[in-house]
Amino acid sequence: MSPVTEQWGEVLRTHLALGEERSPVRAAAAFSAEAGFFAVAGRGDEDGWPYFRSMARVAGAGAAAGDTGPERGEPDDVEALGTVCEEVVHSRGLGIAGMPWRRENRELVSDPVTGRDLELALLREGDRFMWVVRTEQGVWVFVLVDGDSEAHLSEARSLTLEFDSFLVGQGY
Template identity: 55%
Template sequence: MPPVTEQWEDILSTRFALGGSHPAVRAVAAFSAESGLFATAGREGEDGRQFFGGGAGQGDRQPPVETDHSPDRAEMAALWTAGEDPGRPPMLRLAGAEWRREELDRITDAVTGTELDLALLRDGNRVMWVARTGRGICVLVLVDGDDEGHAAEARSLTLDFDSFLVGQGY
């Protein structure tokens, strides 16, 4: 079931209230094994794809990137493994940044009762949460900085969106 990108971008913007009452969240994205990175949204109308995918959009402060740095299926699959090499955690490359997984939890969604995977990724002083639903859809939530309050807020929003996805049949 291939998602319609425009609808998902609207859903991401609406559910995460980007630019509204949740200023800690910089951008969000949705990924599926079928479609790859299929929807992004940024705070205050900013092009979210620059944080997760290839080149920056028109008017962005960053110059365009010549190669696509969107996650691929293998990288996303590796993110959910326990890690073959205990000295080196799984890594995900997004838009030229190397995100290292710090935590991986299997939790039960309080609203839907479904099991889901939740990973905390870090790139320097930036934090990102990634949740994976039962149907292989992943939600990525990028936070400004690594303030613990911002990270906790983003984690909550990630779980909220996952509950929404499950409610929609994903």
């Protein structure tokens, strides 16, 4: 894992309070078209990678040793991920970690830091939900909600927008 990935993983864990008991967030990730998923964190000590990246084994070196890091996963569908917040979603839908997600809704909200409009989308896969917001610099934040209660959805939405504001402050 690169130092940048470790740094962003720590930022996600700290900023989104993933270690707190009863957090509405199960896992969070930051994604860019250039780097793919470059930071992923799970609540507490949980590995967040399986929620965002397929962990299918690739034949060859490392697979026999149990290597399940992101470099061993299937490639991201960057084109589809890039459309999740846009008005029209990619025709193939959206696959994250081998699961077919569909968009429940999309809304434009104003960023409290910059005043700019943000595209915010709520995704659903079965009984799981995920919030997604896109920054102006082509970075997406994914926040997997723990459970499907309205309170958890609302709190996770707030955390997603808060982290986006943090990214804007960092130049993303």
